[in-house]
Amino acid sequence: MSLEDKVKEIIVDKLGVSEEKVTPEAHFIEDLGADSLDTVELVMAFEDEFNVEIPDDDAQQIATVKSAVDYLNKKLKEAE
Amino acid sequence: MCRLDNKVSIVTGSTRGIGKDISLEIARRGAKVVISGRDLARAEEVKGEIENKGGKAIVIPADVSKSEEAQNLINKTLEIWDQIDILVNNAGITKDNLIMRMPETDWDEVINVNLKGTFNCIKSVTRQMMKQRSGRIINITSVVGLMGNPGQSNYAASKAGIVGLTKSIARELSSRNITCNAIAPGYIETEMTKKLDQKIKEALKERIPLGRLGQGKDVAKLAAFLASEDASYITGQVFNVDGGMLIA
Numbered sequence: 667m668s669l670e671d672k673v674k675e676i677i678v679d680k681l682g683v684s685e686e687k688v689t690p691e692a693h694f695i696e697d698l699g700a701d702s703l704d705t706v707e708l709v710m711a712f713e714d715e716f717n718v719e720i721p722d723d724d725a726q727q728i729a730t731v732k733s734a735v736d737y738l739n740k741k742l743k744e745a746e
Numbered sequence: 747m748c749r750l751d752n753k754v755s756i757v758t759g760s761t762r763g764i765g766k767d768i769s770l771e772i773a774r775r776g777a778k779v780v781i782s783g784r785d786l787a788r789a790e791e792v793k794g795e796i797e798n799k800g801g802k803a804i805v806i807p808a809d810v811s812k813s814e815e816a817q818n819l820i821n822k823t824l825e826i827w828d829q830i831d832i833l834v835n836n837a838g839i840t841k842d843n844l845i846m847r848m849p850e851t852d853w854d855e856v857i858n859v860n861l862k863g864t865f866n867c868i869k870s871v872t873r874q875m876m877k878q879r880s881g882r883i884i885n886i887t888s889v890v891g892l893m894g895n896p897g898q899s900n901y902a903a904s905k906a907g908i909v910g911l912t913k914s915i916a917r918e919l920s921s922r923n924i925t926c927n928a929i930a931p932g933y934i935e936t937e938m939t940k941k942l943d944q945k946i947k948e949a950l951k952e953r954i955p956l957g958r959l960g961q962g963k964d965v966a967k968l969a970a971f972l973a974s975e976d977a978s979y980i981t982g983q984v985f986n987v988d989g990g991m992l993i994a
Contacts, residue, residue, distance in 0.1 A: 701921070702924065703918070703919075703921060
């Protein structure tokens with residue numbers, strides 16, 4: 667499973683939305699109905715799944731599906 | 747009697763006083779209890795007492811005023827028991843003095859243990875409770891935090907702070923089925939209140955409508971209820987266990 671697919675799976679699971687809605691541009695709060703706690707939980711789930719630590723400042727930049735995928739790609743490359 | 751079978755619980759400052767009584771009470775109702783505090787020998791005694799009565803307990807020492815120790819307390823508990831259902835923030839100290847004579851260090855120390863310690867433990871346990879979609883947080887405040895007391899400005903401020911913290915956490919985490927309540931004991935017979943001057947004690951008794959000091963178990967029984975399923979619709983509240991001292 668690609669990183670993008672895994673990220674999508676986590677979003678579907680955590681936010682309880684259908685897969686079609688999880689487009690790259692989809693905004694967690696505005697488009698997918700997340701509240702502020704949901705976004706924190708998403709970040710925590712990313713941390714657990716990809717075994718990375720996401721500082722608060724970075725977490726605030728992760729607001730859309732694409733921004734999450736890009737951020738995690740970058741983070742994992744750094745870790746290599 | 748509401749049961750707490752196999753609920754994993756952490757009680758901070760449970761080596762003596764009210765914390766010890768809460769630990770014994772919830773263990774009696776079937777909870778698995780983490781005994782925590784700074785005095786390892788006494789923690790082991792409480793553990794032994796619980797085990798002698800057929801309960802389950804472990805000891806994890808922690809100075810909750812230090813965030814890394816609070817985090818360690820949560821992590822170790824999860825390593826051993828995989829979940830955390832109940833957190834009782836009970837650890838507290840007094841350093842009484844009139845404001846004019848109170849050293850800054852006494853102010854800091856009391857705020858750090860009582861208020862910041864409560865914050866540290868809640869912050870560390872939240873991740874797990876959010877994942878579980880359930881949790882009970884019970885903070886021990888004090889009647890003094892609600893009415894003030896000469897010579898206890900640091901203690902009263904820390905306990906009033908816990909009230910605001912409790913209500914905010916209750917609002918923040920309610921959507922995840924995590925409740926947060928506070929208990930405000932009045933004058934309970936513990937080592938902490940033993941330190942009080944005899945004259946002050948007599949004067950206090952006169953202000954208690956029920957005419958006697960409370961016992962740790964009076965507080966412990968309410969804590970056990972708030973930790974149980976029966977209290978699932980109660981959050982953000984402060985309950986006085988004070989013999990009527992604060993009847994408005």
